[in-house]
Amino acid sequence: MTGFIANLHDPKNAATALCVESGRAFCAGDILADIDRLCPTLRQSSRIAIHCESARLFLIAITAAWRAGATVIFPATDRPAYLDGISSQFDLYLDDAAIRERLAAATATNTDNHMTLPAATDCRAVFFTSGSTGDAKPIPKTLALIEAEITIQEPLWQPHIPNGARIVGLVSHQHIYGLIFRIVWPVITGRVFTADPAPYWEMMQGDINNGDVLITSPAHLKNLHPDLARVPRPSLIFSSGGPLDLAAARETTAILGTCPTEIYGSTETGGIAHRKQTGDNCPWHPLPGVEVALNDAGCLRVRAAHIAGDDWYQTEDIAKINDATGTFTLHGRADRVVKVEGKRISLGAVERHLRQSHLVEDAIALIPDENDRRLGVVAVLSPTGRDMLADIGRFRMGRQLRREIAKFEDDAALPQRWRFVDQLPSDSQGKRPLHLLRALFAEMEPLTPEIVIQNRDDDRVNLSLHLPTDLLYFRGHFPGMPILPGVVQLHWAVDQAAALFDVPVTIGEVTQLKYRKPITPGSTVMLELDCDRDRAKIKFRYHSDAEGDHSSGILKWREATS
Incomplete structure (x- = not known):
């Protein structure tokens, strides 16, 4: 298998499509021409931080930096405070705008066919992840380690991928999973990848072809768009960054027709194991060449050429190993770093x-x-x-x-x-x-909404109500799709009317009661109350900007008798 740098610079690949961005196909020759122009502008920097939205510009920048002999720094985010915190780690920062500006000002050059390309072991990278203190912890890697992992993974997936299939990414290429699966793997194997940022299904569901490979995270697979049931069927769906629950795996299989392949690993280790959840307690299968064992505390340790060579790497993941099959199951973490929405x-x-x-x-x-x-x-x-x-x-x-x-x-x-x-x-x-x-x-599941805003004009009141996601009334109504019961909406309207208008709590009649659209956890809705004292009635209406009317009705109260 030809390496990443060599494939980009091979004249035979110059006319081969490499990526698609904004509907335009870019060939390896197009990418290489930009690498040739950008590289000379980077020779004064030894540590270059790169954060891009465009996967095409990202590919150009990391390759030009490696050719210039620089170490590539991969910030986890482009938030200013975060970048300030790791500013001592780099002497040049490149984002999409900075790369475009340098390319526009650079002089076109031709690749020197006799140029000595950097060895994969000399292409250095630094990722950042959360250490035990919570500070951004630098994790050094080389392109050689990344290529070694791809070498053992490609034979697993190649039989399932049809010719012409593209690599379609929803995850960021700034992290090691996205870098490997969205950038380095397709370049090495000659598969076209999509370069536009598409973190949400709505941004890419119209651009999926039959047999494409989707690079996703648990956050994506837990929030599938209903229209995905009508898109062409992908050949493989990868998910990494955190555990995927069985319900999401089954829903993905039902909607997209493909059971997702989960990759277990970390920034420090790269890929460790894979699994497909087709039932309860599906175990993890170590990648070829990966050895697994447990330390005295029951935490998994791993050894492989792409992880730490001949040395064992100790994780903080509590595991149980099946000695008969070599597979294992995971049972939480022993440290204070957790996975939320697929992110550490x-x-x-x-x-x-x-x-x-x-x-x-x-x-x-x-x-x-x-x-x-x-x-x-x-x-x-x-x-x-x-x-x-x-x-x-x-x-x-x-x-x-x-x-x-x-x-x-x-x-x-x-x-x-x-x-x-x-x-x-x-x-x-x-x-x-x-x-x-x-x-x-x-013990503190709230029973009432939080009144965010209250506006009153005599006997007309508008209340902005925020419904906490852990509101007691959402529990069990209904499992998997909680909504606010209609009787609760009616009860709140009666209570608020009694408190605001000083009318009897006892309601004699409810008329024109209509429930149009459900109210879901975390929603903010308006409760509109209009009191007609002459007719002893109050109109109520729940509505929101996103959904319009949710429910409405008329409350008629009974006057107290002597």
Whole structure:
């Protein structure tokens, strides 16, 4: 199998289509011409950070940087605060605009056929992931290690991929999974890849051809667009970055006609194992050449040429190995880094960002429920924070603190569940066991919506209601598709009318009651109340900008009798 750099520079491939962007096919010769122009502009830099939306520009930039002898730095995000935090790691930063600007100003050159191309072992890269402290931890790699992994994976997938199939990516190429599957693998194997950024199904579902290979994450497969049932059938669907639940695997198979292939690994290790979930407790199969074992704490350790050579690499994943088959199952992590929406999130980093806020004195981040992988936080607010909470309510307080974290982290690291307490719970030894923290979420399922805005004009009131995702009434109504029961909507309208208009709580009659569209967890809806005292009735209407009318009716009250 020819290497990545050699394939790009092979004259025989010059007219071979390499990628598609904005409807235009780019041949290897087109890409190489841009690499030739960009490379001379990079020779003064030894560490180049590259963050691109376009996979085509990304390919051009990383290859030009390696040819210039530079180490390529892969930032996990382009958030300014994050880049400031790792600024000591690079001396030049390139994004799409900077690359286009350099290409426009550069002089066209021809590739020197006698040029010495860099060896894969000399093409150095640095990825960043969350260490135990929550700080961005640099992970050095070489192109040689990436090519070694592709060499063992390609024989597994090649028999399932028809000629002419494209690699269609929904995940970012900034992380090792996306880099391998969206960029390096197709270049090495001569498959066309899509270069447009398409993080959502709506952006690419009209551009799937029969037999295409989809590069996805659990977040994508848990949020399948209904129209995908009508798209051409992909030959393979890859998912990596976190565990995929069985329900999502089955739904993917039903809608797209292909059972997803999960890749288990990490930035440090690359790929370790694969599986297809066709039933309960499907085990992981180590990739060819990967050895697995357990340490004394029951955590998986792995050894392979593309991981650490002859040395064992110790993970923090708790596992059980089937000695008869060599397969294994995973049972959680022993450290404080979790996977949310397919992304690695450092709980320590989230806590540190919150403690830096003038609104927070202390905080603990956690996954409150293993069956509901949303991130939660238990926070002790400062006096300023407590005053703000009293003023704006829990929902808006959570939104404010999410904005504090968003300065540094991607959306997956923004907590969705909040508990504000006077003191963090602890046991007799002063420790903060997980079960005590989780109990705060189990015991505090709200019974009422959070009133975000209230506008009143005499006997007409508009209330903006936010419905927390953990509202008690969503539980069991209905499993897998929770909606707000109609009787609850009616009860809230009666309660609010009684409180706002000082009318009897006892309603004598409800007329013209209509339920049009469901109200779902996390929604913000308007409750409109119009009181007609002369006729002893109140019109109510639930509506939202996104869905229009949800429900409506007329409440008629009985006057008290003497």
